[in-house]
Amino acid sequence: MFPFTSTHFNRETPGTIRNGKLMAKDDPTDGASGGDALEAARREKLRRIAELGHDPWGSRFDGHAPIGEIRARENEIEVEPTGDCATGRPPEQHGPAIRAAGRIVLQRNKGKLIFIDIRDWTGQIQLFIGKNQVGEENWELAQCFDLGDLIGVDGELKRTKTGELTIFVEKLHFLTKALATPPAKHHGLSDPELRQRMRYLDLIHTEGVLQRFLRRTQIVQSIRNTLSGDRFVEVEGPTLHSIAGGAAARPFTTHHNALDIPLYLRIALELHLKRLLVGGIERVYELGRVYRNEGIDPRHNPEFTMLEVYQAYGDYRSMMDLTEKIIVEAIRATGQEARLPWGDGEIDFTPPFQRKTYDELFREHTGVDPGDAAAVAALAEKIGFDTAGKHPDIIRNEVFEEKVEDQLKGPVFVMDYPASICPLTKRKAGRPEIAERFELFIQGMEVANAYTELNDPDLQEELFTRQLAGQAEEDSMAKMDHDFVRALRHGMPPAGGLGIGIDRLVMLLTNSQTIREVILFPLLRPETFG
């Protein structure tokens, strides 16, 4: 039995019901503003649903098939050649018995006949509800349906006269009332702010959004599969750091009460994963959230998902092969081919990706010899950079970021960076000014960053110190991580390490031009209610 009486659900419905219809005299919309009137009408129907003996908030509903699977049973419909085109009477059909559940997204009332489209996360299908076919009880219940309600149905899968695959309903189940009005049925939500704040509505009503986020899941799952297939193990490092290291970024700060110490949300996974290399976990990765207290734009969100992988006895070339494999497999996992659409154009992910050196690309895009410090400085001045007192590598890199990176449509591995801007990277044998590092650029975006990891504790300590000298004192990231250096003193195997920005990779693999399209709940200022 349903222990529900109207009073459980009736907040304060100003209208009254006679003969099941709202009487104009006591119209709940009377004097109410638009939104309130819409909700009042829905609450009134909710009350009637309870009166009819149904729980407006539903309960467990077993045995229903995903709509996508139901649609695939179309070929089970048998048609007997008894149709009569002249009278419009459809031919006799026999289809499989179906139980489905979903949200009402379209409704067309046609006298003693209602067509409803319900949707679940696998698809959408039409329902046929005829007054004479479903009986009085079901028909009364159907009068209480609004767009957005969740219902279940039992019926037979057949086709209408126009050939539309349809569940001819025999019994209705009420699963959940929607008190709020959904967006316009064909325009959906277009206000980007509403789409982000009310992602639940965006997922239901904006074309392609649900598919995009499911595809994100496929990509992440594929990455785990690829790594696991290569015998990498996944671990979980701490997200609360007393020293936020492994990258240069401003951290979020917080505080632990019992220990009474300041803490930082992690800005990278690197330093703890390398400690695990020391500890003998020879192939290790973490796929998790990092936090950087910096600006927000179409390519940056304050919290984002990072993959970092470390492989003992590898180097940055092993990481290049792995990066390519991870991306190619991810594309396959989403059911796509190597040439992916991107805006008006496309990106060709056919391996092998281009591999070019930093110097090569510098020369190519600036026409200046990267080894000619004076010429590079002159170019920097021309662009408008302040070069006074700066290390030539820093100047060169500023020019590289300004003039080269945007041009790298890629995918292209940029190899062999100036050592002085890579404090965690091993130097090339015999060429201490070059670091064994690559970054993968696609559409001007840095998607991956990898090193042959520096495992010389003395050099690491020196580079930390040198880095500190150039940092502002209040910059909390600029702290020597003594424990990390101590770990290196116990011997970290030569290794390759890789970081991939998952959100950016998902952008590229889902043709999404902003990072907020691939993050379910991007950071927004809190909304003020009331």
Next chain:
RNA sequence: GAGGAUGUAGCUCAGUCGGUAGAGCAACGGACUUUUAAUCCGUAGGUCUCGGGUUCGAGCCCCGACAUCCUCACCA
């Protein structure tokens, strides 16, 4: 942090020169048993983001605030 754009009904959007606030969808009432953006008739729905100012009169002009978007800055 700087500059620009936007903010009107639940949703999507018009709103001319400063002169009574508009449409579609959704809602409510009515007709309709093969519709599919159903159709048709009728009704109702507004703190024009918020606060000041100018004006006889402001959705519109001016100032400020708030939010979002874009560009730039920041970002190993």
